[in-house]
Each structure stands twice: as C-alpha cells, then as structure tokens.
Amino acid sequence: MSHQPVAVVGIGQTHHKRKRADVSIAGLVREAAQRALEDANMDWGDIDAVVLGKAPDLFEGVMKPEMYLADALGAVNKPMFRVHTAGSVGGSTGIVGSHLVSSGRHKRVLSVAFEKQSEGNAQFALGGGKGASIGAGGAFAPFIRAYIRRSGAPEDIGWMVAVKDRLNGAKNPYAHLKLADITIDKVKESPMMWDPLHFLESCPSSDGACAIVFTDEDGGKKASKPPAWVLATAMKSEPGWYSGRDAVNPQAAHACSQEIYNTVGITNPREQIDCAELYVPFSWYEPMWLEAHDIAAPGEGWKMTQSGATALGGDFPVNMSGGVLSSNPIGASGLLRFAEAALQVRGLAEDHQVGGAKLAIAQAYGANAQFFAMWAVGSSLNPLG
C-alpha cells in the first residue's frame, strides 16, 4: 500500500459576505490561500501543487477559471487541478488534495475552493440561462416534506436548526450571517419560500473562499500548530432519479459514511465522533443527514435536534461554524465543512470550539442529493485509542 498519512496544517477562509466588491475573483481566492499559508507557517514557494474547486462556471460567467487563477494561487510552473462535483465539490477538492499527498505524489498541497456568487446569478445559471429554474430549495422541499411525513417530526424542528446554526455563526468571525438575535418566532414568521421552508431556514448567497494546506506525516509532525490528521475519505454517487430511489435517505449517503466508519473503526458514530459539519443548506437537512449517516436511528434524527444534542454544548454538536445556513459560497461550502472539522480537532476553533474534540467528520452533498463527499479527521492518527 502506498497510502501515507496526511496532515492538515493550514486552514484559511475569507470573510464571507453577500458581495465582496472589494476583491476580484483572484483576490478572493488569494485571501483564503494566504491565510492558510500563514496558518501553516509556509510561503507560496513551499507548495508543490494546487487543487481548485468550484461549482458551475456559469455562476460567475468564467469558463475554466483555474486558467486565470493559476497566477493568483502561485501555481505557475506547478500542477494545477480543477475539480467540479456539484455541491459536494468543496469536499471533493479537499479529498483530491489529500490524495495527492497520501499517494506520495507531493509533500505539500494547497486545496482552494470558492464561489463569488455576486458576480453572476446562480438562479439564472441553474436553469442553464433558459429560466424556469426551481432553485435548490424548490428541488429539496419535496424530500423534506417526505421526511416530515415519514418521521412524524414536529414542525418546529426546522426552526430550531435555523436558530442554532445562526447562533453558532454569530460566534464565527468569518460567517456571512451573524444573527445573534434570531429567535424561533422570527424564523417562523419569515416569509414562506418553499413549503415547509421559511426564508430564515434557507442558506444565504455568499461570496467566499476556503483553503487547506496538506502535508505528509513528516510535515504534520513538524508543524508549528497542532495538525489534523486525515483518517478516511470517501466519495459516493448515485443517480438523481431511479425507480425505487429513496431521496430522503439516499443509498449513496449511507454508503459514504459507512465507508468512513469502516476505515476509521467507528462502530458507534453517536458515541465515538465528537462533532460533525454536515452540509445543511436548508434547516431540515440536519435531522435527515443524522439519519442517513447512521448517527441517529431512522426516524429519530429530529429528536437529537429537539433535545439540544446538536447544539454547541450538546453531546453531538453539528455545524459549529454556523454551517451552510450561515455562509454559502457554494463551491467553497463543502471545503468549509471539511476545514471546520479539522479546526475542531486541532483545537483552534476559538469561540465555536467543542471542548476536547478528537474525532470529527465533515460531509458535503450535491445535485439532487446524489453526490456525497465525506472525511474523518483526528487530533492523532488513532483518536479512538
């Protein structure tokens, strides 16, 4: 086996906002990458290869932007790789970067993901420029209604997730939305977008970028700050439509987390994992993913939300960063999940730190809830002892 240990030694992100008019696309990605390099105590010349991820090029109207971004990301004369796997792309960008190190191809790799939504119109682009896009909320609302009917969850679960994630986001200096005064009533009274999703149960539209520096085992041991160790990675895909498909609890989601658990040796996710960053662009996806990833039993995910288990002080905190509900630079949203999980096990998450986090998972999903990317990271190579 050529598989070698991989460490996360640098993490950087932009201050995510509705419109980052102060920077170009190049300026945006460079801001995140520069912070990651500073965190890793490295300079541009230390990086061997760059991996860039983003969602559809139609979002900014720039075809294959990695060509133009090669200069800003210090990739000149180096390998530069471009990943695009729909909403899961940020996660895939992290996984592909880590694989370049674990395969022994490179010692130090920079993975960067971004979206500058304000430069285009995502809703327009989702419809291929032909209009008639129902948007992501319109696509996912039927799955959410099916989940509610199936599980018998009370209607306030979605509102609770919306409040919890925004309160977490208020503790994260980089979050787009900082709604420290959000309440259940405010969520409930916000306009209905796609039944049952209210406006405040939906992700914002953000400009932002995220960057991660990976090194080999030696680099991880010599890092100036505590590293996070990549314990397992997985990417699973299934068709968006097929006869008998369970879109609420997609088989690919289940397969993806099972592969992670098997690799790490996790037999009881709820007990053994300290915290999770899950891709929750619409509130109800928190309980749905807790079930699809076997953290909660079928029909029981919403009870974890209701009991406060998923809050920052709960026994299984979810989306400590504020999640996609607080910042959604689409292409970067997956890598932000992966980065936050790493920050947690490095003990560097400051006001949104889960005390003593040793093992964390992160997940991103895309398209018709059919593409999944996940990883598990640990404070050591063997956090389960």
Place this chain on the structure above:
Amino acid sequence: MAPTENDIAIVGFAQTAPDRRTQLTEADLVLHATRAVMADIGLDKSEIGFTVSGSCDYLSGQAFSFVQNTDAYGMVPAINESHVEMDGAWALYEAFVRLLQGDIDVAMAVGVGKNSNSDPSTLYTIEFDPYYLTPLGTDTWSLAAMQARALLESGKATERDFAEVVVRNRANAKSNPYAQVSGDFSIDELLAADYVRNPLRLHDLPPTTDQAAAIILARGKRAYDLCDRPAWITGIDHRIEAHLPTVRKDITTSVSTRLAAEGAGAGKAPIEVAEVHAPFGFQELIVAESLGLDASTEINPSGGALASHAVMVAGIIRIGEAANQITKNGKNRTLAHATSGPCLQQNLVCVMEGDQ
C-alpha cells in the same frame, strides 16, 4: 516487468466516432464510449472501483451538465465517482492518483465534449481573465495566431512548416478509423487558402467535434487479467504557466510542457511514438521541441488533434492512442501529451512502457 502494487497500466481504450454535429446527448456519447471499452476488454461495470470524467458546462450550455452524463455509468448501487472541469486526460490523472490509494484496482477515466453546440470564436472569449482579457473579445484563435506570429518572427518556423504539419497529420489520419478530417493534400494547395486569423488558415485550426473517449486503468497484477500487454504508466505529470501570454517570457516554447516531460521522465530513454495534443497545427512544433523529441520519434500516427478535436476529449484520446501503440501495436515506449488554455497554458505528459 513484474509489476508492484503501485504500478498502474492502461488496459483499455475506446472512443466514439467523431462527429461534426451529433444528434446524441453527452450522456449518450459517454454511454457508447464506456460500454465500448468495457466490452473490448471483457470488464463488468461492477469491477470498476472508481469512475471519473472530464467535461465542460459551457460546451453543453448547462450548469451541472456532467450530472446527466453520470446516468451512463449505472450508479445503482452507488459508486465511487468524481468529475473534473478539464480534459479527460486530467480525469485520467485523478484516476491514477485514486488507484495509488491502494484500496481499489480498476478505474475508468472518461472525456466528453459536444463542441457543436457553440461557436468557438465566441465561446472561448470567456475562458480568460474576466476583467482584463475577456472584455477585449479575444478568442482562442486570435491568441493562437499571436503565438504563431511569434514563432514565425523567431525564425524557428515558416508558414510552409505549419502547412507541412497539417499535410502529415491529415495523411496519417487516413489510417485512423476515428478521424473526422483526413486525406492527401499538398503544402502549396494549403498555402493558397485565405487566412482566418493571420497567419493561421482554416486548416491550421482545430476541427469542431462531438466525441467521447474512455480509458480503463488497472493496478498491479490485475492489469494482466484485462490485457495481454498493458501500457504501464512509468511517468505522468502536468504543469500550468502564467495565464496572460504576454506575461510569459517566450511563447515560442512551452515551459510547462518541458517541466511536465521532466516530471514524467520522458528523456530517460528513447520515445518511439508520441501523440501530441496540438489544437493548432503549428503548436505541434512547439510541443515537440519542448518535449525534447527528435526525428527518431514518430509523431501523431493517428493524425493527432487535427484529425478530430473535441475539447475535453482530444487530450485523453492522445493517451489512448499512445497506449494502443503498446497494447496493440508492439511498441515499447510511447508518450502522450494533452494541453489546455490559451497558447498551451497547461500541459500534461504521460509516458508508457510495455513489457519487454
């Protein structure tokens, strides 16, 4: 050679017939290419541990266009799958790296591009720096013409040399059943044509093609189950250089190609056949020089990218053709090159060897 578990080989390659304007969807093209390569080597899809494709939303005119294409794989139950917004040659690179993780032993890389949907002279204006270059309305053809002009003025080549590349590739393409453009032409006949972008004539430009291609890779001894004579990848590397051609020191050479060739160990032994991805005929001269090839290497027996040029596919086809030289044509050491971006901005080099 006795392969180690970290040795990876190309064991199968298939492409669809190139078409100037197909009625098929990209998903159809992927279906045909992937089914063809599996049938050719007797592989069932359940044996593939990882599938990755390269395609481009802007060619399809549709955000998330690759999502529909994945329907061609048969993803029930769920599969390990990824996608790059680059030529299939880079998808193959991801498959190569994925195989090195050691948990799977067969992977499939796919490239697909339905280029007939758009007018290249308008579409490719948006693959540049959106603030400084795209607003000028500059297209890939114009930038290539700039590069060709620089090559002429450097004294390294003449317009006659440009035409010679085209004549030779089109003649080679006559024996390639997957050529869209082929035939016997004379240099003088080609030079009599009008310029499209001075000093480039129509025959210097890449054909517009709809096509897909698929390659199967296998790790270690597994390769022999699928192929009598696997094409072992002994080196693969890719590099990018500055985006603005004006920032590069000398566009009559390709630094990123030279670095990728060094990284892939191209110069360690003679190369018998090289498949060079030169969308514009004259670029073959630049790439061949940067690869360090001499007259002993046969270049583009397939007719190269002038025989068919589906953007997102032409690169992976070069790898497939160079692999075929080993798996089916008895050659021992071949090289494939793929390119992307204005004036050869990004380049990949893959060196393959057969058992001797």
